Amino acid sequence: MTSAPVQPGAPPVPTRQRIVYASAELFGRRGYAGTGLKQISENAQAPFGSLYHHFPGGKEELGETVIEQAGDFFGLVVQGVMDEAPGIVAAVRAVFDGAAETVRATDYQDACPIAAIALEVASTNERLRAATATVFTSWITAATDRFAAAGIPHARAAELAISMIAALEGGFVLARATRDTTALTVAGGLIATAVERELASTD
Amino acid sequence: MTSAPVQPGAPPVPTRQRIVYASAELFGRRGYAGTGLKQISENAQAPFGSLYHHFPGGKEELGETVIEQAGDFFGLVVQGVMDEAPGIVAAVRAVFDGAAETVRATDYQDACPIAAIALEVASTNERLRAATATVFTSWITAATDRFAAAGIPHARAAELAISMIAALEGGFVLARATRDTTALTVAGGLIATAVERELASTD
DNA sequence: TCCTCACTAGATAGATCGTTCTAGCGGACC
DNA sequence: GGTCCGCTAGAACGATCTATCTAGTGAGGA
Numbered sequence: 001m002t003s004a005p006v007q008p009g010a011p012p013v014p015t016r017q018r019i020v021y022a023s024a025e026l027f028g029r030r031g032y033a034g035t036g037l038k039q040i041s042e043n044a045q046a047p048f049g050s051l052y053h054h055f056p057g058g059k060e061e062l063g064e065t066v067i068e069q070a071g072d073f074f075g076l077v078v079q080g081v082m083d084e085a086p087g088i089v090a091a092v093r094a095v096f097d098g099a100a101e102t103v104r105a106t107d108y109q110d111a112c113p114i115a116a117i118a119l120e121v122a123s124t125n126e127r128l129r130a131a132t133a134t135v136f137t138s139w140i141t142a143a144t145d146r147f148a149a150a151g152i153p154h155a156r157a158a159e160l161a162i163s164m165i166a167a168l169e170g171g172f173v174l175a176r177a178t179r180d181t182t183a184l185t186v187a188g189g190l191i192a193t194a195v196e197r198e199l200a201s202t203d
Numbered sequence: 204m205t206s207a208p209v210q211p212g213a214p215p216v217p218t219r220q221r222i223v224y225a226s227a228e229l230f231g232r233r234g235y236a237g238t239g240l241k242q243i244s245e246n247a248q249a250p251f252g253s254l255y256h257h258f259p260g261g262k263e264e265l266g267e268t269v270i271e272q273a274g275d276f277f278g279l280v281v282q283g284v285m286d287e288a289p290g291i292v293a294a295v296r297a298v299f300d301g302a303a304e305t306v307r308a309t310d311y312q313d314a315c316p317i318a319a320i321a322l323e324v325a326s327t328n329e330r331l332r333a334a335t336a337t338v339f340t341s342w343i344t345a346a347t348d349r350f351a352a353a354g355i356p357h358a359r360a361a362e363l364a365i366s367m368i369a370a371l372e373g374g375f376v377l378a379r380a381t382r383d384t385t386a387l388t389v390a391g392g393l394i395a396t397a398v399e400r401e402l403a404s405t406d
Numbered sequence: 407t408c409c410t411c412a413c414t415a416g417a418t419a420g421a422t423c424g425t426t427c428t429a430g431c432g433g434a435c436c
Numbered sequence: 437g438g439t440c441c442g443c444t445a446g447a448a449c450g451a452t453c454t455a456t457c458t459a460g461t462g463a464g465g466a
Contacts, residue, residue: 015413031323034236036453047415049457054413058455109326115376119319120234122379123312132380159389162377163370166390170373173318174365176325178336186362187369190397197400218443240424250445255425257443262424 016054018044023062024070028113032063032120032128063117064131070113071135075142088150089196092164096188099168100181108179111172139165152198160198164191219257221247226265227273231316235266235323235331266320267334273316274338278345291353292399295367299391302371303384311382314375342368355401363401367394 013021022044026035037059041048055062081098085091103111118132143161148154167187174183216224225247229238240262244251258265284301288294306314321335343364350360370390377386 029326031234031236033234034323034327037455038453047413049415050413052455111322116322118376118380119314119322120237123232124237129380129382133382136377136380159393162386163390163393166373166377166386167366167370168373169376170369170371173321173372173376174339174369177321177332177339179332183365183369187366190362190366191393194393194397239422241422250443252427252445253443 015044015046015050019046019051019054019062020066020069022046023066024113025110027063027066028111028116029109032117037062060125060127063121063125063128067114067117067128067131067135071131071138074112074114075135075139078139079142082146088146088199089192091146092192092195093188095164096168096171096184096191099171100175100184100188103172103175103184104181108176111176112169115169115172136165147195147198150195150199151202152195153202156198160191160195163194167191218247218249218253222249222254222257222265223269223272225249226269227316228313230266230269231314231319232312235320240265263328263330266324266328266331270317270320270331270334270338274334274341277315277317278338278342281342282345285349291349292395292402294349295395295398296391298367299371299374299387299394302374303378303387303391306375306378306387307384311379314379315372318372318375339368350398350401353398353402354405355398356405359401363394363398366397370394 019040023035023040026040026043037051038048040062041051051062052058055065057064078095081094082088082091085094099111114132114135117128118136121128121132123129140158140161143164144154144158147157147160152160167190168184171184171187175181222243226238226243229243229246240254241251243265244254254265255261258268260267281298284297285291285294288297302314317335317338320331321339324331324335326332343361346364346367347357347361350363351357355363370393371387374387374390378384
């Protein structure tokens, strides 16, 4: 099955991709254990059998794929947002403000699927735990490089990058729980200020 | 059943409490949906029937109780840690260092059960979502009061408190995923520095 | 034309889920 | 001593879970 294109002339989204997209959304909203494969196949408008055709390793292989693809996707989104900002400090603010906007736009449903999976599988599934660790590490590395490129010493750049990802993920938790994006914007402001002060001190 | 006391002469832990403790631990490690009631009764060394005797509302009522009690418990633990520190800046550091120590001591299994539940139920269970929101709000209020008592203007104290809780929860996510407590100590250091600078500027 | 094979389609199995049910124990109170 | 009643104890139920299985479809190559 290759499903009708969303827009006339646009290429159809392959079944496998639809399964991954639907899984990422459901895992982020209901968690890994809280999402059934049947529900995934329904949301993806894919036959149940196709699920095990594309992912012979079952739910675990699907979960690993979701973590990897969502990790790459959100990493690129963040890079894009930062690229458009006029400077590194504004870029940090833009990431948190964009995250807040997304959370609000989806009625506090869609945040970071990686974190949702990570908390659940960290102690129960070594394969998936390692996949989430790889994603977080790659994000931190990318942010470190950006801060370093802006002139911050590498060791301090790494600390700021770690703090930024931690504040972002914690901000998602608070925002979804309280249905209020203040935590994201406030925490983002604090990280941005820290970066700003670091730049001022190394000038 | 009132089970033998852990230490001779010590009062036995009531069944209901054992159920709540076991649930908090399991929810924090495997998530809400990922934890079965049968497993809870086994870990609590309580008969299965007792579970529905003490919590007629089933898993949801149990979850709400766990959120409330764990919220109070960890709130008091943090207050105690901060009380023992020689100042507000050291207190912030002590909270993050203590969290890192706990996570490491439990082999990266026990972190914050509230966050684990919060991410899972935020979009699926309004009652439990509200319970997690109440806990986070009370933590933020308590931290705000402490910062304000140390001389920081209330509005800024609230921002620092929100950022601290966000960094703490995000630090838990990163620590458990990467099996490394660096994120907690680094993020804690950044928050402590922010508090320190705020105090210096308001002197 | 026929064969191949990637993929669709869904029934089915066995285990486990949350919940409900009845039965039994044992101390407190009349 | 007899009667409650809070609590223990676990069997049973229907639903749902992941995973496996067989059958069917349809485009592309020999």
